[in-house]
Amino acid sequence: MTEMKTVDATDFEWLETRVSQLIEDEGPIDPAESLIFYGLDSLRVMKFAGELKERGIIVSFEDLAKDPTLNAWSALIDAKAAS
Amino acid sequence: MQSAGWKSNNDVETGRERRAAQHKAGRIAAAKVGARLSGKPCNVARGMDGAPIWPNGLRGSISHCNGRSVAIAGHAGNWCGLGIDIEQHLSVEVAKDIAPVALTPYERAHFKGDPLWIALIFSAKESLFKALSPLIDKRFDFDAAELCVDAHPAPYLRLTRDLTPDWCAGRAITPLLIPCKDGVLTAVTLPNYPRNVAPPSIYKSAIVM
Numbered sequence: 001m002t003e004m005k006t007v008d009a010t011d012f013e014w015l016e017t018r019v020s021q022l023i024e025d026e027g028p029i030d031p032a033e034s035l036i037f038y039g040l041d042s043l044r045v046m047k048f049a050g051e052l053k054e055r056g057i058i059v060s061f062e063d064l065a066k067d068p069t070l071n072a073w074s075a076l077i078d079a080k081a082a083s
Numbered sequence: 084m085q086s087a088g089w090k091s092n093n094d095v096e097t098g099r100e101r102r103a104a105q106h107k108a109g110r111i112a113a114a115k116v117g118a119r120l121s122g123k124p125c126n127v128a129r130g131m132d133g134a135p136i137w138p139n140g141l142r143g144s145i146s147h148c149n150g151r152s153v154a155i156a157g158h159a160g161n162w163c164g165l166g167i168d169i170e171q172h173l174s175v176e177v178a179k180d181i182a183p184v185a186l187t188p189y190e191r192a193h194f195k196g197d198p199l200w201i202a203l204i205f206s207a208k209e210s211l212f213k214a215l216s217p218l219i220d221k222r223f224d225f226d227a228a229e230l231c232v233d234a235h236p237a238p239y240l241r242l243t244r245d246l247t248p249d250w251c252a253g254r255a256i257t258p259l260l261i262p263c264k265d266g267v268l269t270a271v272t273l274p275n276y277p278r279n280v281a282p283p284s285i286y287k288s289a290i291v292m
Binding site: 023024025026027034036037038039040041042043046047049050051053060061062066 | 097099101102133147148170171177180181182183184185205209222223224225226
């Protein structure tokens with residue numbers, strides 16, 4: 001039950017919505033484009049890493065910062081949620 | 084070494100417009116500081132990772148926050164790494180959100196939830212990354228260093244792990260930490276002279292905001 005909740009709470013749609021809120025931009029986001037170009041900065045990456053940690057998904061700042069795209073973050077979260 | 088600041092137009096709406104305006108302001112600040120050092124027009128390009136590409140003979144870094152941009156640069160012969168960072172003041176909530184990832188257990192125990200210290204630590208580690216990562220050609224995370232306040236005359240960043248044989252666990256780097264009205268400014272300056280040798284007086288630096 002707990003595992004289902006975690007997966008449900010961090011699917012791609014959730015990620016896209018949460019990132020849109022983080023970068024304060026409601027326009028479409030190209031999932032392969034660097035989020036840096038959408039206004040993402042390091043403090044927002046850090047806030048997001050902290051939020052994921054609260055949800056039981058342990059990713060480091062560097063995990064997120066080295067490839068800041070929706071696709072890469074989705075794969076990272078899936079991998080961590082499955083492990 | 085020189086630094087310069089630039090304020091961008093805040094009249095932009097979306098995140099990408101804001102970022103583009105900040106980047107433009109950052110390039111202007113970098114061009115100003117580069118021109119001051121070299122005495123001729125300076126164009127600072129942008130790499131694939133967003134990091135500035137300085138003309139030959141210069142090193143430096145750029146930071147943006149809330150419509151403000153700052154740049155620091157120096158001659159490569161004098162400095163092997165220069166990093167600068169500005170951040171807005173953190174609310175208690177945001178400080179609490181980022182502390183579990185940005186701070187080491189030692190830092191969390193020592194600085195508790197103090198938003199000013201958490202902003203200074205976050206920013207100082209950003210500055211360290213900008214100064215040191217290009218030098219050692221290696222990325223590292225926020226737990227690779229921690230801010231220590233002990234018998235030293237000033238707070239310093241202590242490496243918690245071996246990054247390279249030269250940059251090993253325990254090595255201390257003293258950052259510049261400046262709390263300001265609108266936020267914090269930090270810088271890490273890595274001189275290009277052997278350790279344990281006093282820098283010559285020509286390495287005097289200046290900061291212009």
